[in-house]
Amino acid sequence: MLKTISIYLSENPTLRYWIVRPEWVAVILLIISIISSIQLSPFFADLAFIMDSATPYVEYGLIAIILTLIIISGEIDLSIASMIALTAVIFGTAYNAGFGMPISMLIALFSGTLCGLFNGILVTQLQIPSIILTIGTLTLYRGIAQSLASDFSLGGYPSWFIGIDYRYIGIVPIPVIIFTVFAVVVGFFLSSTIYGKQLYLIGTNPQTAKYSGIKVNRIKLLLFTLSGLVCGIAGVLTTSRLAVARFNMATGAELEIVLMVMLGGTYIFGGRGNIFGTFVAFWIVVILRAGLNVARIKIESQLTILGAMLIIAIILTNYIYSKSQK
Amino acid sequence: MDLKTNNIGKTFSGVNVLRNVDFDLKPGEVHALVGENGAGKSTFVKILSGVYTPTEGDIFLDDKKVNITSPIIAQKNGVSLIHQEPQSFSHLSVAENIFMGHMEGNNFSRVKWQDINKKSNAILQSIGLKIDPKKIMEGLSIADQQMIEIAGALSKNSKVLIMDEPTSPLTPNEVGKLFDIVNKLKSNGMAIIFISHRLEEIRQISDRVTIFRDGDLITTKNINEVSNEEIIKFMIGRNIEETEVKENQFIKNDEYILNVKNLSLSKKFNDISFNLKKGEILGFAGLVGAGRTEVAKSIFGAEKFDKGEIIYDGESIINNSPNEAINNGFAYVPEDRKQMGIFGPVAVEDNITSAIPKDISNSMGLINSKTVTTLTNDYINKFNIILTSGRQLIEELSGGNQQKCIISKWLLSKPKVLILDEPTRGVDVGVKSEMYEIINKLAEEGTAIILISSELPEILSLSHRIIVMREGKITKILNNKEATQEKIMSYAIN
Amino acid sequence: MTLFDKFLRIRELGIFSIIVVFVIVAAIIDPRFMTLDSWRAVFLAIPLILVMAMGQMMVIICRHVDISIGSILAFSAIVIGLLYIQFPGLSLWLSLIITAFVGLVMGLINGFIVTRFNVHSIIVTLGTLSLYRGLVFIVSGGRQIDRNDIPEHVVSFSQTSFLFSIPGILIFSGIIVVITHLVMRHSVLGREIYATGSNPVAAHLKGINVTKVTLFCFGICGMLAGVAGLFYASRFGYVNPGVTGVGIEFIVIAGVIIGGTSITGGSGSVLGTFLGILLLGIINVALPVLNIPGEFQKAIYGLIIVVALALDQLIIYRMKKLSGGINA
Incomplete structure (x- = not known):
């Protein structure tokens, strides 16, 4: 039975292209988690509850979408969580130093961009493997944030700025709208533009990409810079949500962000994956976290489940890709 | 050691790249293999050294049939391959490069530094190489690295040495040195397979030459009985038809x-x-x-x-x-x-x-x-x-x-x-x-x-x-x- | 080869000179730095990091990185702390064996996933970092092991000993450093670890069991992180599920990398790693003396890692050029 299916699929590349894809695992997982969480608590049948649960994760989701692009092109950025904290702290410092709100925001975004650019330059020019380099800048950026803010909470923002997560359009919180729009735009970019296609080509075979005239290094540099910029945006959003900026915010967030990308079926070695998968994985993480909270499992103990999921997601994705093409 | 092969063949996913190779190699002989790219000589030596296993045929060492299924087994049987690009550990010492993988004792035994340094020194001297065995590999020339790989083969008491285009990365001077070593090994009874594209070198160093073409062993000749033109003819094929030349x-x-x-x-x-x-x-x-x-x-x-x-x-x-x-x-x-x-x-x-x-x-x-x-x-x-x-x-x-x-x-x-x-x-x-x-x-x-x-x-x-x-x-x-x-x-x- | 290139090769000398310069500068700025108390502080801060660095160094030499060691430390510390609540009389030796075993198992799990599924070790250990940390909370129920839960003989382990009252953990970590040196420098297995990191393909061709070697490194790395858990309980007198060992992996990695261990594998020495950790320890103690706020510490460590990585890459490039550069 299985054999007939696999033979049939191998004779129909288009059909196989649509069926043997790891993001279906994510979709199935999402359905399972929705059903089981509704069993757990009737809250989960309420769309508004799920929407509200999603807001704290939107910042991670935004970055997960950019990280998807980076991993598809064969690199990785682990300094993301530190960049959130650093840009948030810079934002808070700038605002408290008397710069107006718009200028402070610009400074935050600019500093994020700079951090990303720094990562990108070291990766493309010095050829330091990104996975190792960003472990270093992870420490560096978090350290700079700590040097700037010490153990203080930088607050005192105008009330219009605080609590973006409590603004809604209909039942949908504004951050969730931002996330969804961003996912659709980047998803469209990745699937329908020539630049998106080139990311896949770079991740599949950087050598061939270079020989095909694709500007591999420039594109990678751009992606790392973009990652910094989006972390800057996430930093400002987080500050709005929490009303304060601290050096230790988003500690350990790289786990959840990488998990969203991996769970969405993006291939850790590059060349494959898509935004749809990451988008679905975002909701899995949201519902899982909410479900564990409702089940009164301590936030810290949830780490075990997230960590195990990351490892299983990678192994499973690798397995599916190894099956879908010999 | 006597090496013979009987009817060796190799097929890669349905493509027959080597057919019916009957080959023999005597101790104290340098045996050259020549052929165009893809003629099958590399596949053949990879089979002898355990990188590939043959699809058919047998290998005999001193008339005993052996199953060579991995490079390690080949080495244990006394057959060593010297890679064209030396496979060395650049952070380790010369002596360690020579003895890595077959040092005495179990995992936690102390490395007998004096012993391996002394032995390395003796081996290096026996092939006329003046390198301190304690020297770190990094920075040594390709030629030296190659000699050290040969020394490694000697340390394992190899009786058959396969050299895959050893001269291509070397300068003429270094080639001369290598040939001195090859001659020394030969006089000590080592059987040597030597792959090269340079006919002059082959004429200079080898006793016999075997020509491969399109996966077949064409012929084996004593080097004195065959001219360069004849070798080239064997490599290209008997029937050199006049290829149609286009008008300009x-x-x-x-x-x-x-x-x-x-x-x-x-x-x-x-x-x-x-x-x-x-x-x-x-x-x-x-x-x-x-x-x-x-x-x-x-x-x-x-x-x-x-x-x-x-x-x-x-x-x-x-x-x-x-x-x-x-x-x-x-x-x-x-x-x-x-x-x-x-x-x-x-x-x-x-x-x-x-x-x-x-x-x-x-x-x-x-x-x-x-x-x-x-x-x-x-x-x-x-x-x-x-x-x-x-x-x-x-x-x-x-x-x-x-x-x-x-x-x-x-x-x-x-x-x-x-x-x-x-x-x-x-x-x-x-x-x-x-x-x-x-x-x-x-x-x-x-x-x-x-x-x-x-x-x-x-x-x-x-x-x-x-x-x-x-x-x-x-x-x-x-x-x-x-x-x-x-x-x-x-x-x-x- | 120029003198500069020779200097680049002997990395230990480079890091040693940096230490000397740093100490002299610090002593000139503030002579208080040269007091016995400062140095006692340096040497009390070191053992915990040093022991972990020995394991991490082995992992990095064979081309991997383990970032889960902070969580392993916390887990073993919690386990031993909970045992102390039940059995306050638990001997130090038994505690050592227990923590070492706990760490060993966790390290082997890392190594197994890395070798079996061929996924980059940083991603795998990013997963186990959280997984193990979560286990810490599950096992402890989120409760801190308090000062009065840790028996006196364990606390005194980090304060004094039979030998000139030198703290026991210092002696013990010294022993571990010496053993690591002997294994890495002089044992057959140690040299196989270097060979594996230097050129995995050649190592395989020469008959080295690369999987076994990799598993060994991860196992020992976990084991030493486990032992560090006992050190932690002894030195700080408490174990907090949310604080203990958090972020310590980056300090350890920083120390190993500035100690001259190449992230591309195959090179690195115990002496270099020791000096790297010593430099970090001295910086740690010197900061308040030099009136630099302690908050700057992490940024400095981070900067050191990045600079060391960049320098490492430049040295590799230069060495390739020197040796004629096969396909450089």
């Missing part, structure tokens, strides 16, 4: 599109000068490692060059990257199809259109998938590419069809200068002749073509002129009328 009429124009002057890159190639007319096919012949691919890469901007000038369409240009080269009208079909030619797990149509991003998208960067499909289907039909649909992954196609896709990809970029590096490697006969038609037609339409190929008949029948390279230099430029396989070979080897 349609390139009577004097429009030079490319003029390369004194191009040099240190340690790769030196003082390369040639010119190329519109519609001309310029063949590049020579052995692997002669520097042809490196010249092509430098022209294409994938690698730099130190000195020289490239004049293109009357202007001096430098391609700083493949991207610039492509925009200038260059195209390069690389030799290593898997590493540099295709995006394996990607659809055929995305492969074919990967070098023309601007033609398949609008000003916003949106891909017009209709254009992609039309362009792809054009070439699928034109070149008769066999596949189920343009969305099929390119890695699932046969080598020949993959190559057709790559050529389609470059033709879409409408190049003025097309560089083909071994375009028919691993391509079956039928597709080959189709490919020749394509190449000829392109030239007739005015594309200037640089054709790098190791297959002499291919070069002879396609090229208007032939450049022969050896060890980074141009040794001869031949007109197609005067060129023969023997002539090319003699310029490529000597």
Whole structure:
């Protein structure tokens, strides 16, 4: 039975292209988690509850979408969580130093961009493997944030700025709208533009990409810079949500962000994956976290489940890709 | 040790690359293996050294049948392979490099430094090499690293030494040193298999020579009983039919599109000068490692060059990257199809259109998938590419069809200068002749073509002129009328 | 080869000179730095990091990185802390064996996933970092092991000993450093670890069991992180599930990398790693003396990692150029 299916699929590349894809695992997982969480608590049948649960994760989701692009092109950025904290702290410092709100925001975004650019330059020019380099800048950026803010909470923002997560359009919180729009735009970019296609080509075979005239290094540099910029945006959003900026915010967030990308079926070695998968994985993480909270499992103990999921997601994705093409 | 093989054969995914090899090697003998690229000699020594297992046939050591299933087992049986690029541990000492993998004692035993240093010293001295065994490997020359690999084989009491083109990375001086060592080993009773493309070296060092061609062992001769011309004849094949040479009429124009002057890159190639007319096919012949691919890469901007000038369409240009080269009208079909030619797990149509991003998208960067499909289907039909649909992954196609896709990809970029590096490697006969038609037609339409190929008949029948390279230099430029396989070979080897 | 290149090769000398310069500068700015108390502080801060660095160094030499060691430390510290609540009389030796075993198992799990599924070790250990940390909370129920839960003989382990009252953990970590040195420098297995990191393909061709070697490194790395858990309980007198060992992996990695261990594998020495950790320890103690706020510490460590990585890459490039550069 299985054999007939696999033979049939191998004779129909288009059909196989649509069926043997790891993001279906994510979709199935999402359905399972929705059903089981509704069993757990009737809250989960309420769309508004799920929407509200999603807001704290939107910042991670935004970055997960950019990280998807980076991993598809064969690199990785682990300094993301530190960049959130650093840009948030810079934002808070700038605002408290008397710069107006718009200028402070610009400074935050600019500093994020700079951090990303720094990562990108070291990766493309010095050829330091990104996975190792960003472990270093992870420490560096978090350290700079700590040097700037010490153990203080930088607050005192105008009330219009605080609590973006409590603004809604209909039942949908504004951050969730931002996330969804961003996912659709980047998803469209990745699937329908020539630049998106080139990311896949770079991740599949950087050598061939270079020989095909694709500007591999420039594109990678751009992606790392973009990652910094989006972390800057996430930093400002987080500050709005929490009303304060601290050096230790988003500690350990790289786990959840990488998990969203991996769970969405993006291939850790590059060349494959898509935004749809990451988008679905975002909701899995949201519902899982909410479900564990409702089940009164301590936030810290949830780490075990997230960590195990990351490892299983990678192994499973690798397995599916190894099956879908010999 | 006596080594004999009986009826050895090897098949890779249905392709028979080695057939019925009966070979024998005596102690105290240097036995040379020669043959064109892909003749089967490398496959054969890989079987002897345990890298491959034979599909059929037996290996006998001192008349005892042995099953060599891995390099380790080969080494335990006294058969060691010296790699062309030395496999060394650059952070460890010379003595450790010699004894790694077979040091005395279990995991937590103390390494007997004095012992291995002393033994290393003795071995190194026995082959006349003055290197301190405590020296760190990093920074030693390739020649020294090679000698140390030989020392490693000696430390394992190897009785059969296989040397795969050991002289190609060496300077003449270093070759002399290596030969001293080989002669010493030989007088101590070592049996040595020696692969080289340089006939003079073979004449100098070996006792017998075995010639391979197209997966067959053609003959084994005493070196004194065979002339260089005869060896070349055996390598090329008995029946050198007169390949049809094309008329040079349609390139009577004097429009030079490319003029390369004194191009040099240190340690790769030196003082390369040639010119190329519109519609001309310029063949590049020579052995692997002669520097042809490196010249092509430098022209294409994938690698730099130190000195020289490239004049293109009357202007001096430098391609700083493949991207610039492509925009200038260059195209390069690389030799290593898997590493540099295709995006394996990607659809055929995305492969074919990967070098023309601007033609398949609008000003916003949106891909017009209709254009992609039309362009792809054009070439699928034109070149008769066999596949189920343009969305099929390119890695699932046969080598020949993959190559057709790559050529389609470059033709879409409408190049003025097309560089083909071994375009028919691993391509079956039928597709080959189709490919020749394509190449000829392109030239007739005015594309200037640089054709790098190791297959002499291919070069002879396609090229208007032939450049022969050896060890980074141009040794001869031949007109197609005067060129023969023997002539090319003699310029490529000597 | 120029003198500069020779200097680049002997990395230990480079890091040693940096230490000397740093100490002299610090002593000139504030002579208080040269007091016995400062140095006692340096040497009390070191053992915990040093022991972990020995394991991490082995992992990095064979081309991997383990970032889960902070969580392993916390887990073993919690386990031993909980045992102390039940059995306050648990001897030091038994505690050592227990923590070492706990760490060993966790390290082997890392190694197994890395070798079996061929995924980059940083991603795998990013997963186990959280997984193990979560286990810490599950096992402890989120409760801190308090000062009065840790028996006196364990606390005194980090304060005094039979030998000139030198703290026991200092002696013990010294022993571990010496053993690591002997294993890495002089044992057959140690040399196989270097060979594996230097050129895995050649190592395989020479008959080295690369999987076994890799598993060994991860196992020992975990084991030493486990032992560090006992050190932690002894020295700080408490174990907090949310604080203990958080972020310590980056300090350890920083120390190993500035100690001259190449992230591309195959090179690195115990002496270099020791000096690297010593430099970090001195910086740690010197900061308040030099009136630099302690908050700057992490940024400095981070900067050191990045600079060391960049320098490493430049040295590799230069060495390739020197040796004629096969396909450079």
